Amino acid sequence: MSATIVFVHGRGQEGKDPVKLERNWLAGLAAGLARAGEPPIDGVRSVFPFYGDLLYRITAELARRGEEVDLESLPLHPDLPDDTTAVENEMLTEMVAATGRVDEERLSDLLSAKAVRRTLEILARRTRLDQEIIKAHLRDVAVYLTQARDPVLAAVKAAIPDTVPIVLVSHSLGTVVARDLLSDQRLRERTRLWVTAGSPLGLDSVQRNLLTKGTVNPGIPWLTCWDVNDVVALGHPLRPTWKEPLEEIEVENSDAPHSIERYLGHARVARVIGAAALRS
Known part of the structure; x- marks a missing residue:
């Protein structure tokens, strides 16, 4: 019995058409299978749980309730709750440290008042992502972990078919959502493969705030x-x-390092997904 592929998207999808988004993911996977010399998986069912608008509404409401503060001072998004901005700043610190080019003792200075923009500049210079994209990523991961987990998980679970085996393919923030999904033993037991692409699961601040806290491997092919x-x-x-x-x-991924289409278009990645989806 072939599996159903469950695509779990990342942040920044609000206002987009989930049908078109799923089509793009499938096109990336098809390109990867072709590069790998593997047959297409046209007969395999896929679903695309969409929570982009939901996450956006929750974030906007949190911001609406926030009080104005000096935008040049910490936190990074001062209109969000304290627990959310605390996670943001922890992630930012760890992301700079992960570049391996900043002395650990200087990290607290980088996050002092009026210096967050310089920290973002460091990340932007040493990667290929714009500062505003980095800020939005930090915000949305922090909002999910502290404020939006329950409604987002409910929306995603509702779109996953019951009883059938699944291949869980996740991207960016979606990899965090997927790890929380896999805390459910019933879902975990019918997951043939879990794929994470462009994931923040290497950050301690994310790991500490997962539904199953820490680096607990779910014990399935990953x-x-x-x-x-x-x-x-x-x-x-x-x-x-x-x-x-x-x-x-x-x-x-060349000039689009965080692109899900590029990740899925990689021959080795696509081959593993195709084999798991088609396995009887």
């Missing part, structure tokens, strides 16, 4: 892929902390 220029995936490789079972593939 493939993670990352580009060294993908700022979201700066915590890779994951195997030293997450242990086995875990297969890791470093890819080169």
Whole structure:
């Protein structure tokens, strides 16, 4: 029996058409299978749980309730709750440290008042992502972990078909959502493969706030892929902390290091997904 592929998207999808988004993911996967010399998986069902608008509404409401403060001072997004901005700042510190080019003792100075922009500049210079994209990523991961987890998980679970085996393919913030999904033993038991692409799961601040806290490997076949220029995936490789079972593939996504289409278009990544989906 072939599996159903469950695509779990990342941040920044609000206002977009989920049908078109799913089509793009499938096109990326099809391109990767073709590069690998593997047959297409036209007969395999896929679903695309969409929570982009939901996350956006929750974030906007949090901001609406916030009080104005000096925008030149910490926190990074001062209109969000304290627990959310605390996670943001922890992630930012760890992402700079992960570049390996900043003295650990200077990190607290980098996050002092009026210096956050300089910290973002460091990340932007050493990766290929714009500062505003980095800020938005930090915000949305922190909002999910502290304020939006329950409604987002409910929306995603509602779209996953019951009883059938699944291949869970996740990207960016979606990898955090997927790890929380896999805390459910019933879902975990019918997951043939979990794929994480461009994932922030290497950051301690993310790990501490997961539904199953820490680096607890879910114990199912797991493939993670990352580009060294993908700022979201700066915590890779994951195997030293997450242990086995875990297969890791470093890819080169050229001028779009965080692109899910590029990740899925990689021959080795697509081959593993195709084999798991088609297995009887």
